[in-house]
Amino acid sequence: MSQQNQIPNINTWIDHLQDESRTALSIDCVIFGYDLDSLKILLINCDMPPHIGKKSLIGDLVRNNESLDDSANRILKDITGLENLHIQQVKAFGDPNRHPLGRVITVAYYSLIKIDDHALIDAENRNLQWIDVNKISTLAFDHLDILHASHNLLKQNVRKHPIGFQLLPKKFTLQELQSLYETILGVSFDKRNFRRKLNAIDILLDLNEMREGLAHRPAKLYSFNQEAFSQKLNKSSFKFEI
Amino acid sequence: MSQQNQIPNINTWIDHLQDESRTALSIDCVIFGYDLDSLKILLINCDMPPHIGKKSLIGDLVRNNESLDDSANRILKDITGLENLHIQQVKAFGDPNRHPLGRVITVAYYSLIKIDDHALIDAENRNLQWIDVNKISTLAFDHLDILHASHNLLKQNVRKHPIGFQLLPKKFTLQELQSLYETILGVSFDKRNFRRKLNAIDILLDLNEMREGLAHRPAKLYSFNQEAFSQKLNKSSFKFEI
DNA sequence: GTTCTTTGTGTCGATTTGACACTATAATTT
DNA sequence: AAATTATAGTGTCAAATCGACACAAAGAAC
Numbered sequence: 001m002s003q004q005n006q007i008p009n010i011n012t013w014i015d016h017l018q019d020e021s022r023t024a025l026s027i028d029c030v031i032f033g034y035d036l037d038s039l040k041i042l043l044i045n046c047d048m049p050p051h052i053g054k055k056s057l058i059g060d061l062v063r064n065n066e067s068l069d070d071s072a073n074r075i076l077k078d079i080t081g082l083e084n085l086h087i088q089q090v091k092a093f094g095d096p097n098r099h100p101l102g103r104v105i106t107v108a109y110y111s112l113i114k115i116d117d118h119a120l121i122d123a124e125n126r127n128l129q130w131i132d133v134n135k136i137s138t139l140a141f142d143h144l145d146i147l148h149a150s151h152n153l154l155k156q157n158v159r160k161h162p163i164g165f166q167l168l169p170k171k172f173t174l175q176e177l178q179s180l181y182e183t184i185l186g187v188s189f190d191k192r193n194f195r196r197k198l199n200a201i202d203i204l205l206d207l208n209e210m211r212e213g214l215a216h217r218p219a220k221l222y223s224f225n226q227e228a229f230s231q232k233l234n235k236s237s238f239k240f241e242i
Numbered sequence: 243m244s245q246q247n248q249i250p251n252i253n254t255w256i257d258h259l260q261d262e263s264r265t266a267l268s269i270d271c272v273i274f275g276y277d278l279d280s281l282k283i284l285l286i287n288c289d290m291p292p293h294i295g296k297k298s299l300i301g302d303l304v305r306n307n308e309s310l311d312d313s314a315n316r317i318l319k320d321i322t323g324l325e326n327l328h329i330q331q332v333k334a335f336g337d338p339n340r341h342p343l344g345r346v347i348t349v350a351y352y353s354l355i356k357i358d359d360h361a362l363i364d365a366e367n368r369n370l371q372w373i374d375v376n377k378i379s380t381l382a383f384d385h386l387d388i389l390h391a392s393h394n395l396l397k398q399n400v401r402k403h404p405i406g407f408q409l410l411p412k413k414f415t416l417q418e419l420q421s422l423y424e425t426i427l428g429v430s431f432d433k434r435n436f437r438r439k440l441n442a443i444d445i446l447l448d449l450n451e452m453r454e455g456l457a458h459r460p461a462k463l464y465s466f467n468q469e470a471f472s473q474k475l476n477k478s479s480f481k482f483e484i
Numbered sequence: 485g486t487t488c489t490t491t492g493t494g495t496c497g498a499t500t501t502g503a504c505a506c507t508a509t510a511a512t513t514t
Numbered sequence: 515a516a517a518t519t520a521t522a523g524t525g526t527c528a529a530a531t532c533g534a535c536a537c538a539a540a541g542a543a544c
Contacts, residue, residue, distance in 0.1 A: 010290055013303070013343055021303060022264035025336075025347055048252055061255070061263060064345055068336035092334040092349045094267075094310035101255060103306055105267055105347075107334045175491075192493070193533065200531090216489040217540035417522075434524070435502065442500095458520040459509035 028059035034167035044126035051140035081121025173219035270301035275357035276409035286368035293382035323363025415461035
């Protein structure tokens with residue numbers, strides 16, 4: 001019985017896949033960087049009415065035959081010069097009125113990078129720049145919603161996975177690490193308790209070097225011990241959580 | 243300068259929004275229900291080659307002018323008769339080869355319902371039925387991936403939000419509640435420690451009733467105290483976490 | 485050598501966690 | 515009616531974790 005019912009259904013799909021019921025699809029990327037006690041993201045000038053003059057996230061239309069992940073990296077390369085970033089999908093945004101030119105669904109991604117490690121190429125000449133997350137109060141389209149959703153997901157993930165280290169130089173002090181977590185999470189930690197926790201997790205490598213040249217006692221430098229972390233991951237008792 | 247660069251960019255968009263670079267977009271819903279110690283989801287027969295004979299999630303194409311959330315609820319109503327569910331977006335799936343008829347992006351949603359509270363209407367005569375999550379090893383398309391991502395998100399959310407109660411009858415025993423968490427999370431809890439935790443959270447209403455008629459000591463019945471929970475939410479010290 | 489600034493460190497009490505065993509209650513069986 | 519069976523309900527202890535808290539050490543600047 002159902003076999004016969006199914007044929008019109010397929011034809012309906014084939015029709016729809018070729019007609020106007022298709023939808024424009026874009027990707028928008030929130031690229032987080034960290035610098036001197038502030039969390040920043042990459043923004044460009046929006047070139048689309050009625051949002052001209054506002055800033056927007058790094059985004060463009062998805063092409064046929066590229067996966068969403070591939071598309072995000074292609075768009076990032078095209079607009080910023082950044083290549084092969086480790087990206088994280090956030091979610092899809094699909095309000096019918098979110099885009100002035102018509103129905104455009106967008107899929108949001110975020111990534112974390114060390115600002116100093118990546119040269120930017122403003123290939124489209126759109127005033128590509130780093131802006132402090134806390135100084136952003138308006139953005140084009142629904143990009144402020146996208147930013148908030150991405151930042152919230154980042155907050156969750158940064159506490160459970162050792163991704164914060166991606167935002168610091170390879171060698172960093174414990175104060176710098178604490179500052180990073182405080183900035184991203186918007187909370188403050190007790191210095192001794194923070195160090196106690198990091199010491200317990202035991203995935204930092206003491207480099208026996210100092211951050212020197214400052215007018216006070218020099219701080220010890222550490223690096224993230226990826227190897228130790230990977231080994232600990234196998235043990236079910238191990239949990240990374242800040 | 244950039245003002246002039248921008249005009250071709252807009253025209254490119256306008257072109258693309260109307261040509262073949264648009265993409266088919268669908269929604270797929272994972273509807274979780276819980277019944278007698280097993281977590282189940284709603285599945286229907288897949289009616290599309292080459293996946294005919296397999297089961298699939300509840301899904302269809304998104305229409306113009308409906309938001310993603312609205313679309314999910316419209317599709318659920320059309321295929322299952324379920325209306326106005328509280329739905330949660332999971333993420334978008336966009337592998338170019340995920341669908342046999344061509345490029346179709348899908349956005350996954352999940353929802354939780356009490357099986358007994360909702361009559362199903364198999365409107366498309368597609369053998370709509372509840373299937374035990376642990377007995378599902380193949381599904382059409384990439385629906386197994388979607389199921390796993392949805393189940394993982396459910397695991398996270400069920401521990402942090404009081405949504406598990408949606409899967410139990412209004413009156414339930416502590417053993418039933420424990421069993422629910424054990425089934426969804428795939429872990430087991432110590433009975434006394436579990437009760438101690440629920441007692442500390444203090445959001446259950448002791449109904450002074452018993453689950454009677456069984457050949458052993460009867461268990462006390464509780465219900466979720468939504469009002470107490472809402473009030474506690476205001477206090478920053480309160481945290482729901484199983 | 486005095487001052488300034490930031491680093492680095494330990495303890496105590498409170499809270500939370502995991503592990504663990506026996507009695508209470510009702511239905512059923514004999 | 516007594517014994518059996520099955521599940522409900524309960525408390526303690528030791529270990530681990532958590533939050534709060536203050537001062538000496540190190541180097542640069544003056």
